[in-house]
Amino acid sequence: MKTKIVVVDKNVDEENSYTQAVDILKSGEVVAFPTETVYGLGADATNFEAVSKIFEAKGRPADNPLIVHVDSKETALRYVQEVSSKALDCMDAFWPGALTLILKAEPEIFASNVTADLQTVGIRVPNHPVALTLLQKLQLPLAAPSANTSGKPSPTLAEHVFHDMESKIPLILDGGATEIGIESTVLDMTSEPPVILRPGKVSKEQIEAVIGTVRSSSGNTSNVPKSPGMKYMHYAPTAPLYLIENEKGLIEKAIEYVQGKGKRIAVISETEYPMADFNFPLSMDSLYASLRKCDLTDADLILASVESGTKENDALMNRLEKAADHKWFS
């Protein structure tokens, strides 16, 4: 299959880009599109066959459910039940935006592979003009995980999607770089108090300011993870990635040690280390691109410098820990 990239641009027959995407989605195929967090790999959430093509293209385990994207709170309410006043308050405060709510699904709407046979569904209204226009024109709920090969960093550019999905999907809508750069916060509204299953740009403090106490389960090590995605390998570059405390002396010593063994080293950090073989930036919106850039080098080892003590970075730290599989350089 040939994979086409269509740049969505007001000046270049924008209408035709959406028509192509809607036609393909309605015919049961998969289309990648930008959201404000990362690019998504979308299919009609009511069509089992279409959704199975997402799992196939990503190589995603079938027991990891997908997020459903809709164009508004009103549309979302047609698909979910037992919506608490706290859930309604979250929708009003954060949608459109980077907050996914886990709610009881209305039965017999979503294909069973969207929810991995759970009674609940993750749902959000994305805050991106291309995603919103597509959803309004499509008038169907769109199941969409991040548009990367399972286990790889999520795509923040159309070219990342092309790298992973070339010849596997027919169309990528190119809306430029995604603004936030990491996936949405996932908040389970079926527990009381609600539980953050995945931290994101929308912080615990912001949520608590709206609905009061919520719990955090990012450190959850229970055997039956509430968010099935928590148990899988994530965001991993090809070369081994290690975390290191953000301390100049410590990092320089590490670089010397690795190079002393005849190996090449890439550093992902807010600061540049001229002695390193490669340097890439570290921030929420650059992390995944930096991890992907490491894959284009011949680095034997990657260091990411982190401030383990600071709490305000919990979403970024969560992704780094997963990407490094919790390994620290020592």
Ligand code: TXA
């Ligand atoms: O920002 C995002 O959320 C992006 C963009 C494309 O919207 N999407 C995304 O989807 O990150 P994905 O599939 O890569 O991550 C979905 C996460 C997984 O960790 C999954 O286990 C969890 O949400 N999830 C989905 N449905 C769930 C449910 N019913 N109960 C618990 N966790 C659920």
Ligand code: MG
């Ligand atoms: Mg993902």
